[in-house]
Amino acid sequence: MSVCSVTSQIEIGSRSQPEDVLGYSYSESPRHCLTIHDHNTRPGYPGCTLPPHIGYPMLHLKSETGDRWLAQVDQHLDQMLIDHAHCEKKAAGTALNLIFAYVENLNLCREMTVIVNEELEHFHQVIALLERRHIRFRRLKPGQYGRKLNDLVRKQEPARAVDRLLVAGVIEARSCERFKRLADHVSSQAVPDQELADFYHGLFESEARHHSTYTQLAMDFAAETDVLARLDELATMEAEIIAAGEDLPRMHS
Ligand SMILES: [Fe+2]
Ligand SMILES: [Fe+2]
DSSP: OOTTOEEEEEEOOSSOOOTTTTSSOBOSSSSOEEEEEOTTOOTTSTTOOSOTTSSSSSTTOSSOOOHHHHHHHHHOHHHHHHHHHHHHHHHHHHHHHHHHHTTTOHHHHHHHHHHHHHHHHHHHHHHHHHHHTTOOOOOOOOOSHHHHHHTTSOSSTTHHHHHHHHHHHHHHHHHHHHHHHHHHHHHTSSSOOHHHHHHHHHHHHHHHHHHHHHHHHHTTTSOHHHHHHHHHHHHHHHHHHHHHOOSSOOTTO
16 A cells, blocks of 8 residues: 555535645645545655645644544443434534624535534434444533633634634544544454444545534634644644543543
């Protein structure tokens, strides 16, 4: 396998985006095509189209999920799946709240409407998965990841809007990274769980696109250089939160 194998391409809408601004290479098509690179992509290696300074680990994240989380997955898979359903529901709520907060931004309203619908569809899919596995969907004590990230949101507008969008985008990025890690993990077992692997591979693209949408929308509220600098800060703090971990087995523990 080449070091820089492209795993998929997804459309990210019709907005004008400078090449590489979000950490990807793009096609030249009018509706830009987001190229998702393999987990093992190393920018700067021969054959890799990504510039050396971006694109790894992935989606602007500053760390990769380690084996500690996979051990939690192995021991508490049912709880992980239940928590995932809650995460999809919360993701829909976040997008809807952004419409209420910034209703005068029609572009944001359009993009959030798409995300609300997709997250609710994901919620529906996870609920169906739970039912097939005879796992009862129930309330769970939430993990601290979302609260810790939301505590980083600045209070004054428009910085508040930038941070709300970027925090949502960082959460999408981590979800995406973990979906891929989970899919690879369960498909590499002695007895592969192919249903789960296919399910999480299937979610990967839309969550990556959501990360891109949130990052792009933040540029409606601040200059691109300021948005990317703040994204770098938030991603660094997110990596610290992930490194600290937590005992409750959750999608973002
Ligand atoms: Fe989702
Ligand atoms: Fe999402």
